[in-house]
Amino acid sequence: MWPFSRLQRELTVAVFDIGSSSVGGILFQHHPNKLPKVLTSARFSTDFLPDLDFQKIQRSLHKTFERTIAALKRRMPKDWKRPDATIIIFSSPYYISQNKVIRFSKPKPFEITEKILEEIVVDEIESFKKKWETEHQPVEILEQEEMKINLNGYQIKKPIGKHALSAEISLHMSLGIKVIQDRLRECIAHSFGAMPLLFRSFPFVAFNTLKDIVDISRDLLVIDISGEITDLMKIKDGILEEVISFPFGENILVRRIASAFNFSLAESSVLLSQYIRDALHAGTKEKVRKIIEDASGKWCQFFKDAVKNSAEFSYLPSDLLFIGGKGALAIKDFATCAKEQPFTSRFLLPEAFKSRFIFRKGFSEDKDISLMISSLYADKLFLEKQPWQNL
Template structure:
């Protein structure tokens, strides 16, 4: 695998890089331009749906993801050749993995001593390594003893640190009697990482390729975009999976996933009406864009009511797990495909559901889209891809921090 260390060099000049979004419903890639004092700019992008499966099967699902990635890479390569006449060596590339391509956990560590002690790199590294070991052991317990050989840690990042109870961004060289660390860890299947890298290298020359989970990417972006909001729930509703994260005091506390997403609704409606998935998807698009006549709209809403209820039941279970008996934040930020975003927004805010939550008040729901990103990311063309925009914002932040 490529080494992330040394990933960033001279940060004073304008550069271009490649970014990729590996989701459960689609795959995307983009050519990104970035420099320290400016917003990142997406010069060109391509998104390709992963072929819809009537019955979801792991091996076939993975194969179709690779096919979609290949189409994205081929299109990016053609565009770069058409505009520059040659293929350069890209120094930087970042690949974001959405569920189900990663698993994650936040480890909370608290060290207290009678006398103040110095916080050093060695001290932090030691605690990160111990957190990594605990994460690997817990994953082995959940997913089987062969998981360690099959998996690879892709992130082990301190997302919050407090000295004597006070948050700080510069702990090194300071003395404290207590240190609290929040370490975000994620892992992915090694064969998936290797296959993605091999495929990318068939089309492009890279010096470095870094992997990150969309869980960390979206959390980082949301925290920066809405810096006045300290406590919130963050949802990523993808093709096959929904991720729900609890953020307290700008710190990612817990994340849980459940296997219900956009494609679950399409698959269910297609089965109920005995039609093809493409036709079911078209009907839902018309419904959610308010393009159906009243009788047809009411009939279709009744048909998808049970799928709405299924998603809500899983969401309720997720909130029960995240709350641990405590009240949850009333602010929700969520990402989803544009064609389903209005419906999911309505579902989350529904009165019937809100009555059964333990929130601090009624849900305040905000959809993160290209308009939300307007002050942070520049889109060169009319193709304003929200997920690539979020990844671009994260890329710039990592570039500046590690430059």
């Protein structure tokens, strides 16, 4: 059980972002009456693996996770002991999500009770797990949330106790891979000791954080270009309606630059950063620009194919919000993927978080967007308290 009485003082929270090609970690202090204070952060790349061998991917992930923990411990103030709680957030491909609309009706008005909603959600979760779980690959629920409930066709924010002839529930669910979660639990216990620990998926976390930062009353397509994968998160009518992914991320750009210049991946990543900052000589800049333009065309084809193959994406919001790293900054200027539909593109920059944190070592423009988003979500969880009650 989470000791709620301790929420009246500062608590140290560890947040980890498990991405397709890296692991990030951040430590911040939560206080109910102050902004969260960032103490330190770190991010390391996982091993580049030419083939998708699950055992090798798992070993690389665990090694990088332990390296990230060690870096956080080294960089902490001398009087620091350990976190009070940890949240681990999975990006693609370490989660499976589903958004489902459940409709039911009766000939006579019926009362909406907590029991009715709970039974519906439990049935859907079990069905979702059975669809993806195998004997050798058990799964665990990361989160489930009723995004919206309509009674008799109208959205009702507090449906319990209301009567209706028909109900419609928009339910979001995500699953994680149990063997990976168990191993990460062991790493946390070994490094920090026993403590409350939550798992979440990044699209769910991003949605819940972004709705406090940007206006989601208008439909929005959030594009997260990171590592090996791009995630498309469709927000419609104020809820996270659907998430799809395709295998074309920032690392594709880095590898193409490495091939063209005969550079290492690390050198190519630096060159991409210099291009974004407009810090290259004209000849080099033009060569990189052509690489990015060509790669953006390929990215657009993946984008079109992913959207075409998803019924939920038959309608696309015209407002795009890029939240990735260097890859998103590079691609967004070339990503004119639908000539028949004009898009308005925005990019979520670290500046958006400057007034939402206290930074122990001062604010800088190279802050990790994913870790900032995840930390704001974690901070809000402590204010709400409920997610910790059963830990």
